[in-house]
Amino acid sequence: MIQKKISTAVIKRLPKYYRYLGDLLENDVVRISSKELSNRMGVTASQIRQDLNNFGGFGQQGYGYNVEYLYNAIGKILGLENKYNTIIVGAGNLGQALANYTNFDKRGFEVKGLFDVNPRLIGITVRGIEIKDLDEMGNFIKENSIDLAILTLPKQKAPKVANDLVSYGIKGIWNFAPIDLKLSNKNVIVENVHLLDSLMTLSYNIKERI
Amino acid sequence: MIQKKISTAVIKRLPKYYRYLGDLLENDVVRISSKELSNRMGVTASQIRQDLNNFGGFGQQGYGYNVEYLYNAIGKILGLENKYNTIIVGAGNLGQALANYTNFDKRGFEVKGLFDVNPRLIGITVRGIEIKDLDEMGNFIKENSIDLAILTLPKQKAPKVANDLVSYGIKGIWNFAPIDLKLSNKNVIVENVHLLDSLMTLSYNIKERI
DNA sequence: TAGATTGTTAATCGATTAACAATC
DNA sequence: TAGATTGTTAATCGATTAACAATC
Structure with missing residues (x-):
């Protein structure tokens, strides 16, 4: 076609x-x-x-x-009849909040795993899913045919993790880190959510009124 | 000018x-x-x-x-030399995550209050700020000259709360509820963050590859 | 001075809107 | 059938890109 x-x-x-x-x-x-x-x-x-x-x-x-x-x-x-096996990388506040957001599930984005480097977080369970060490991510992706990764990391860590994800065969990255990811593989789709950009747009529009 | x-x-x-x-x-x-x-x-x-x-x-x-x-x-x-007194309405996972997000503070968006209707949440402290009952919001806005409200509520509750916020004299709303707010006052600026829209765009782009 | 690079005008491109014949 | 409303072509509008004189 x-x-x-x-x-x-x-x-x-x-x-x-x-x-x-x-x-x-x-x-x-x-x-x-x-x-x-x-x-x-x-x-x-x-x-x-x-x-x-x-x-x-x-x-x-x-x-x-x-x-x-x-x-x-x-x-x-929009591709919403598909099921997307999803992991969240970075299990801080935002990562956990997204893990708890049932609206994603409803559309077929199923959170299968949560990863972090922080030893205080590893082992904690969020919505029935145990936070795992980032070291285990590669195997997990392959064993669970993960399609999609949600990146809720500090911007310093995002580029390396993103490239790892690409090498593990991920198809798409939903990126919340405040950085534009440059990936080695052009077939991996990145969608950026720059929350701060959005807030600044709001700031621009109300600045005269404060 | x-x-x-x-x-x-x-x-x-x-x-x-x-x-x-x-x-x-x-x-x-x-x-x-x-x-x-x-x-x-x-x-x-x-x-x-x-x-x-x-x-x-x-x-x-x-x-x-x-x-x-x-x-x-x-x-x-962008108006980032201003200080914006901010409240978060809806202290669920996302609201709390945003309350903890220090990047906003750095740009002058200071979270002064957190509000919810859920009795289980009221009284809990997030980053030194106690979650208050939504009933107290009106007075709080006036007493603390709040400029900005972050809306992290279910979509059913968002329109009413948004109109209340307008009547209390708020200048801008950063809306995370999955609905386009129609406000009575055109001078109040709304910036929408439709997370699900962004995720669907990603879904569209990877759907052929799954 | 010569080279680099801006600020700005003009040309192009693409997206939005208008219009209307086709047709349910 | 008559009225409503689509699908689609044509016109308009606005945003992006190219070009270059001005100037540091």
């Missing part, structure tokens, strides 16, 4: 559609037009139709979109 | 410049050209110069940019 290249702008909007459609579904809304959805989401109807038509025609003239059908279709596009 | 409207694309890149310049500063790099910075950051030199010139001429022909000067200038643009 020849897949037309989808721009990242479009891809980044997909989870938002998915979220709104999920809410509609919870409220038993059966169908919705791009116009009505555009009102709720605060975007143009034109953009919604353009975005969706990158992936196929999900609607029907004169009717609109079936909410459940579109919700499932976008879920599939 | 008539301020030319700065696009959000530019604003969102500022923290990244700030981050890279901070790293250079740590490594005692005194000056840098847009070309060299573009290599490190993986963006075009042209974009760097365009972005910076939205705020003034920080460089010098034939020399480049003084790292420390530019770092401080961007910090100022």
